[in-house]
Amino acid sequence: MTLRERNRMRTAADVETAALELFERHGYDRTTVEQIAARAGISSATFFRHFRAKEDVLFSGEDVSAGTLVALVAQRRDRRRTVAALADPVCRFAHRSVADPATDGQRLTHLVMTTPALEARSLRLRLRWEREIAAQLAREAGTDRPDLGHTLVAAVAVSCLTSALRAGHHTGASIAHLTRQAFACCTDLTC
Structure with a gap:
């Protein structure tokens, strides 16, 4: 450098x-x-x-966060393309990116979740995470493009994370714990 x-x-x-x-x-x-x-x-x-x-x-780490999330999904032990199989990597992402005291993740998340002017940008980031996870699931299935199942599983997995982020900034509870709770509600969905 x-x-x-x-x-x-x-x-x-x-x-x-x-x-x-x-x-x-x-x-x-x-x-x-x-x-x-x-x-x-x-x-x-x-x-x-x-x-x-x-x-x-506030979103300068968007590329890194998307890359980290997809890498964790790609490295998961449970190779199924299910919501349940995505719980561990998404929860690890939540811990690393949001809960880790060594980063400003908690402060950034709180600011983004409480600022209406940032909602559109936050939604674009969420959609990017969904698209990139769906693309990873499609690659694993040997296809060029995600199908409905890949897209749905990715959307539910990211919804578990974003629901935890919204709930967490109100309650102060662990984002990783809330993410795991959200996944427990959604584990039967598969593609």
Whole structure:
């Protein structure tokens, strides 16, 4: 990695930290790009070289999270293409991405789940997770495209996770535990 790439990554991380602090303190809607840039010690122009809009700061890990989720699904021990077989990898994803105190996952999740202006972007991320899991299930079945069963199983698995995320930010309960509870309600669905 070049010095320029390291500097770019460090600047992006500084912006993410500044934005999260400001969003939590002042609210997402009342925080401006100019405030984020000033807090991160950069110009607004530099902000826009890294992010298209302030919501992109909160979803900067979207590619990594989707890749992590699909990798966990692909590595699962239970090779069936069922909702039950997806419970373990999706619960591990919930723990790693949301519950792990070493990440800002809990803070990000709370902010996204309580900010109406972020609902559309959150829904797009959820749909991406569904599409990518369905595509993984199709690959495992030896087909080029997901069928209805793959799509439905992926949608239910992601619904278990997102239902837990919505419930968890209200109750403070473990997201991984709530995700496992949601899967327990849905385990009979197969493709």
